[in-house]
Amino acid sequence: MKTTQRRAVTAAAVIALGLTVSACQTQSKAASGNPAEVSIMVGGLDKVIYLPAELTERLGYFKDQGLTVKLQSQPSGANAETALVAGQVDGVVGFYDHTIDLQTKGKCIRSVVQFANVPGEVEIVGKDAGITGAKDFAGKKLGITSPGSSTDFLTQYLAGKAGAATDEYTTVAAGAGATFIAALQNGGIDAGMTTDPTAQQIKEKGLGDVLLDMRTEEGTRAALGGLYPASSLYMDCDYVEKNPQTVQKLANALVKTLAFINTHSGQEIAQQMPGEYASGSGGAASYAAAIDASKGMFTATGVMDPDGAQNVLTVLSQFNPNVKGKAGTVDLGKTYTTEFASKATG
Incomplete structure (x- = not known):
């Protein structure tokens, strides 16, 4: 089976382009010293896994901290990462594993x-795909958001763990939402990794079934052998060091939102979100159900689980070409901090 093995070359080219753009830009905003205006790119604003970003804005918690936050949406976490490296935004709401990947590139x-x-992802299989486990991935077309994305590496790990080599199946960039659903419905993919509200829509349309559910701790441990910290706000270390007051305000607002999520129903949360999120997710009831199905993934504190961070490194070191063979050189302590979230909850 042909695979998208050109992904590594493509990713390298994109990063190189990002760094070139960065060099041409004006001095970083980090030098301005605790700015009140912050730009954050989100790997899909309408995805439930990244819901805290938009919800914080809608609840007015950023404003309460004296911040003006500009949220931008980029469906692929890999592309959002590139925007941060290029200096186009101050932060990214995306998967934590990008911090490890970038450290191996000197960033x-x-x-x-x-x-x-936990990832908040599910592996969905088509009704007639003949897949009863990851062992059946060989010979199949598996959907991911994009090459080099977290869904790409998680798919590789799950397949490899079940004995399916990367040259035995085909990965397809299926995106999320309507494009993913169409790919599953039209036979463009046999299975794929996605999140809510896409997963909820597929369930309601009767197009597929959940094979692996990584929206819960139990399901994540079963699939990945431990926790897998994912959705997060990550920023350039230089920005964090130069603007601790701004970062603390961001943490204060976001941790307050995490508490809100943990104490409100999917319907109550959905009512706070933009109306187009519900209309694009099959209606208000479907959108609320999607939030209920996934909201248990969110922590109440915003604090990293250290063992989970180690598990992310373990997974990436097996299938991420940038991390493979370099696990011993990665300093996990530089990929996350609990300082700001701990102060926000304390």
């Missing part, structure tokens, strides 16, 4: 608020 990026210690 210091740090998670400052950890939204979830």
Whole structure:
């Protein structure tokens, strides 16, 4: 089976382009000293796994901290990462594993608020795909958001753990939402990794079933052998060091939102979100159900689980070409901090 093995070359080219753009830009905002305006790119604003970003804005918690936060949406976490490296944004709401990947490339990026210690992802299989476990991935077309994304490496890990080599299946960049659903419905993919509200829509349409559920701690441990910290706010280490007051305000606002999520129903949360999120997710009831199905993934504190961070490194060291063979050189202590979230809850 042909695979998307050109992904490593593509990713390297994109990063190189990002660094070139960065060099051409004006001096970093980090030098301005605790700015009140912050730009954050989110790996899909309408994805439930990244819900805390938009919800914090809608609840007015950023404003309460004296911050003006500009949220931008980029469906692929890999592309959001590139925007941060290029200096186009101050922070990214995306998967924590990007901080490890970037450290192997000489870039210091740090998670400052950890939204979830599980991926919040599910592996969905088509009704007639003939897949009863990851052992059946060989010969199949597996959907991911994009090459080099967290869903890409998680798919590789799950397949490899079940004995399916990367050249035995095909990965397909299926995105999320409507594009993912269409790919599953039209046979473009046999299975794929996605999040809510996409997973909820597939369930309601009767197009597929959940094979692996990593929205819960139990399901994540079963699939990945431990916790897997994912959704987070990560920022350039230089920005964090130069702007601790701004970062603390961001943490204060986001941790307050995590507490809100843990004490409110999916319907109550959905009512705070933009109306187009519900209309694009099959309606208000479907969107609320999607939030209920996933909101248990969120921590109440925003604090990283250290063992989970180690498990992320273990997974990446097996299938991420940038991390493979370099696990011993990665300093996990530089990929996250609990300082700001701990102060926010204390």
